[in-house]
Amino acid sequence: MAEHAVIHLKNVDIFQQKHLVLSNVNLHIDKGEFAFLIGQTGSGKSSLLKIIYGDLHIGNGEGMVADFDLKTLAEKDVPYLRRKLGIVFQDFQLLTDRTIEKNLEFVLRATGWSDKALIAERIKDVLDKVGLRSKIKKMPHEISGGEQQRVVIARALLNDPEIILADEPTGNLDPDTSEEIVILLRQISQNGTAVLMATHDYHIIRTFPSRIIKCENGVITDNVQLV
Ligand SMILES: Nc1ncnc2c1ncn2[C@@H]1O[C@H](COP(=O)(O)OP(=O)(O)OP(=O)(O)O)[C@@H](O)[C@H]1O
Secondary structure, eight states: OTTTTTEEEEEEEETTEEEEEEEEEEEEEEOEEEEEEEEOTSSSSHHHHHHHHHSSSSOOSSEEEEEEETTTTOOHHHHHHHHTTTEEESSSSTTSSSHHOOOOOOHHOOOOOOHHHHHHHHHHHHHTTTGGGGGOOOOOGGGGGHHHHHHHHHHHHHTSSSEEEEETTTSSSSSHHHHHHHHHHHHHHHHTEEEEEEEOOOOHHHSSSOEEEEEETEEEEEOOOOO
16 A cells, blocks of 8 residues: 555455445545545445445455555454544434533543543544534534534544545535535645545535546546536
8 A cells, every 4th residue: 555545445346235336446545635426326435435434344355444454354443443534424413412512522432532631622622623612512403504514523533533534514504504514624634634525516526626536337437527
């Protein structure tokens, strides 16, 4: 694997059960890169993300993600791989029964943090990164959808990941708020965390010209140009 690669898949076949979803996937993403992942419903975007976060096993081929070898990854190592990944998925929302601060503290404690002062400091750091320090004591329902998504991004940053995987992070947001979220994700990538963002939003893709990876007809195509 090249020195700065955080995702490196070589000749990987991706299956869901016995169904071959994507074949011969070659994908190389470097530290701090930002890329869009596009493709129609059912084309394999989620399956590709699942391979990267260790939810699907690779059969054929080779895969390295944040220095973890996917081929030999044991079930017990999956949580350690996940700590290197920040996951921003629609079905992974904030806990509604506690404040922003307690949501973030919950994740830190679940991933081994115990020092109160360090926890407090880390929570302030990540909220600063997404511009929401002033909302620390709010409940999720007391902030807007865009702010909630920023908190989800802050949560993804807690363990200083090498990669953010974002699946439709702007799916429920209005166009202006969507742009703000993508601007934030691009800033994060410029600070050294690679970002792979699955989206159907062509307005966003056109507004923020970036590398585009497309799933189509059972294969991925890299560096796609929109016409
Ligand atoms: N758990 C599963 N078992 C069997 N087949 C599955 C499973 N999950 C997905 N598939 C199939 O794998 C293919 C790729 O699905 P995938 O969810 O990766 O697509 P996608 O591009 O992420 O779609 P969407 O944009 O709707 O999220 C589809 O044909 C789907 O039906």
